[in-house]
Amino acid sequence: MSGLGKGITAASIGRILKNRSHSITAVKIDPYLNIDAGTMNPAQHGEVFVLSDGGEVDLDLGNYERFLDVDLTGAHNITTGKVYRTVIEKERRGDYLGETVQIIPHITEQIKACITHAAHEPLNNGEPAKICLVEVGGTVGDIESMPFLEAVRQMRSELPKEDTILVHLTLVPGDTMGELKTKPTQHSVKTLRELGLIADIIVGRTHRPIDAGIKKKISAFCDLPQKAVISATTVPDTYYVPMELEKEGIAEVLTEHMGLVSHEPDNEWYSIVSREYTNRVNIGIITKYGIEDVYISIKEALKHAGRALSTEVTIQWIDAERFERVDTKNLDGVLIPGGFGIRGIESKIEAISTVREDKIPFLGLCLGFQLCVVEYARNILGITDATSAEFEGGTPVISIMPDQQSISDLGGTMRLGNYPITLKEGTLASRCYQKDVIIERHRHRYEVDPEYIPALTEKSLIFSGVYQNRMEICELNDHPFFLATQFHPEFRSRPTRPSPPFINFVKACAKR
Ligand code: GLN
Numbered sequence: 001m002s003g004l005g006k007g008i009t010a011a012s013i014g015r016i017l018k019n020r021s022h023s024i025t026a027v028k029i030d031p032y033l034n035i036d037a038g039t040m041n042p043a044q045h046g047e048v049f050v051l052s053d054g055g056e057v058d059l060d061l062g063n064y065e066r067f068l069d070v071d072l073t074g075a076h077n078i079t080t081g082k083v084y085r086t087v088i089e090k091e092r093r094g095d096y097l098g099e100t101v102q103i104i105p106h107i108t109e110q111i112k113a114c115i116t117h118a119a120h121e122p123l124n125n126g127e128p129a130k131i132c133l134v135e136v137g138g139t140v141g142d143i144e145s146m147p148f149l150e151a152v153r154q155m156r157s158e159l160p161k162e163d164t165i166l167v168h169l170t171l172v173p174g175d176t177m178g179e180l181k182t183k184p185t186q187h188s189v190k191t192l193r194e195l196g197l198i199a200d201i202i203v204g205r206t207h208r209p210i211d212a213g214i215k216k217k218i219s220a221f222c223d224l225p226q227k228a229v230i231s232a233t234t235v236p237d238t239y240y241v242p243m244e245l246e247k248e249g250i251a252e253v254l255t256e257h258m259g260l261v262s263h264e265p266d267n268e269w270y271s272i273v274s275r276e277y278t279n280r281v282n283i284g285i286i287t288k289y290g291i292e293d294v295y296i297s298i299k300e301a302l303k304h305a306g307r308a309l310s311t312e313v314t315i316q317w318i319d320a321e322r323f324e325r326v327d328t329k330n331l332d333g334v335l336i337p338g339g340f341g342i343r344g345i346e347s348k349i350e351a352i353s354t355v356r357e358d359k360i361p362f363l364g365l366c367l368g369f370q371l372c373v374v375e376y377a378r379n380i381l382g383i384t385d386a387t388s389a390e391f392e393g394g395t396p397v398i399s400i401m402p403d404q405q406s407i408s409d410l411g412g413t414m415r416l417g418n419y420p421i422t423l424k425e426g427t428l429a430s431r432c433y434q435k436d437v438i439i440e441r442h443r444h445r446y447e448v449d450p451e452y453i454p455a456l457t458e459k460s461l462i463f464s465g466v467y468q469n470r471m472e473i474c475e476l477n478d479h480p481f482f483l484a485t486q487f488h489p490e491f492r493s494r495p496t497r498p499s500p501p502f503i504n505f506v507k508a509c510a511k512r
Pocket of ligand 1: 337338339340341365366367368390443444445446447
């Protein structure tokens, strides 16, 4: 079932193998008909993660990038929509030479081709990975995932045994007496077998470690060695999951089955993600969507920065539609994330006024950047009805980008992915990044209206990062830490390389 942590489990397996010097990539299969996650409502599906190549993908790819320290591409997120679109395009071109086009073999062959293609995409070092993790989303037995599981079955029977390993994640719940129950595992293993898939490793999601007796039981009815039954106990931080699986001996089972050279693990990553906290900051994030999964990359980026600074970041989620004036008494800093649509806008602008006037550390991202410009235009330049063209009425100091004007399709048409940004010397931005040119990921349709740039920069506002004549970063020179970016720095943050705006923001919060 969803929400058990398939993505984190797969990413953790990847980290365990990577710590043993094996190169890893990852593919996420989402069995829905959408071409990609770009058009999906984040309140239902969680964050839309953006890749370097502009792919708008499932949030699990963010976990893969963070755990494995790789840059993935849109090809690494396979959806039913993408598979069917390709097959139908091929059919229209006549590629199938008069055949009747069917789920088996045409869709399954296409799925296999997509997996193989993504697995061979070169990593940052120009070489393809040695091992590819393939996460099949959904639940065993769902209609949607059937063609994918059939493709996986075929791949497994076509390849030598050691070339694939099947890890099945199941829920091992406790009953009212707290005793662990294996029934859900028995049933899902049975359903999997009916599809011709036999698990090599069973990972049981549980609130307390699965004891030897229960492991023996699972091992017996699932027909696998007891050491291949692994407990995945709930931990306070997802970055601890690799360590938990490591303790359970999963590395040995993986290495043995796949015939891998068993290098000594390098445990540096573990010490980075579990560095002790000696300090704490409280950051308010003003949001429109109530669920935290929508802001997972921001949460992770704050955590990366916090670990590097030995500072625990606690987050206070502030509903943009509920508060009157943001109460900054207990906050060390405020963050306004990206978003779409008019809902909650006025409170966010109000909050920006407060942090600007009260000199509270502030980080604005994407929509958060645009609203800083609107607030400044209203309250410093006196354009009292300043707004963004995304909303109705008023004077738009944020307007639609010219190349976006004629676009009518919503899917995959924003300004997406990597663009270089030139930083202005002597600014907060250049102190944060310590570089002249940076690369960050984007996802937006609107920008600072070029007509207003001269007026906007007459006083304390500086556009300290630009791409051609597009404004990418703004800051205030009469404020201890006020930085906002048109791009999304959170998508490039890794535990080993915290994002520069985030680490400097947390540092500023800790100083308060
Ligand atoms: N809605 C704004 C735009 O399209 C901001 C987008 C975002 O925050 N990702 O430009």
